[in-house]
Amino acid sequence: MYGPVLWRFGRAMDPWPEIQRLQQEMNRIFSSASQPYGHEFPAINAWAGEEGMVVTAELPGADPEKLDISVVGDSLTISGNREAEALKAGESYHRQERSCGRFTRTIQLPFHVDAVKVAATYERGILNVVLPRSEAEKPKKISIKS
């Protein structure tokens, strides 16, 4: 995504997270200028932390009961259905821009997930899936013997 030099510079010199965020965003946009975003549905953002990852997806109007989230090894699958408003006889659309239908998306994660501890929440139309890294794969501190 970004050159190693720029990355190190950004880490060391910027005390302000806002500038850092802006820089990361710029790198992201310019590193794939022709196509900054994928066209899969739903679009996802992945946040990395020490304990694992958080994957978020914008799914406005979805029914959380009907969202299906499954984790196998290092892959996460989100599938569900977005239903169009059922119109009665005599009612008609003036405009229909919101997409509807079934969707499925599988994402490969950079580590194996502890499937038991995966937690998902859905609020304000945004799905949050917290994916903790499995204990076996967590980095271990190695002490040096003298």
Add this chain to the structure above:
Amino acid sequence: MAEDKKDMVKQPAATPAGTERTRARRVFVPRVDIYETSEAIVLLADMPGVDETGVDITLEKNVLTLVGQTANGARPGYSLAYAEYDAGDYERAFTISDEVDRDRIEATVKSGVLRVVLYKAEAVKARKIAIKAA
């Protein structure tokens, strides 16, 4: 759902010429469905991240403006490693005709979808006209 994938990317909203926004956030045009029933015109807008406290609907003259503000999506302890969408506010305006009753506009927000019901004025509601026998 997959026919026009390119259209699913969020589109930035335009600002009136020569003006700037006061909030340093990106602003997108929400996707809407508008349908008409015998009593009302119903508008559904996709605004993920918006709850009832963040919506602002104004009707000035015949322009209905929908504004949705989202909270800053930053997560403490986490950094954005991969992104396919940007979080931001939403804004879109529609001109409405005189057939809408200005005093009866209802709005609700549920799971990131704003629903605005614009009731029709009594005068323009379709009426069945009975024909009298001559």
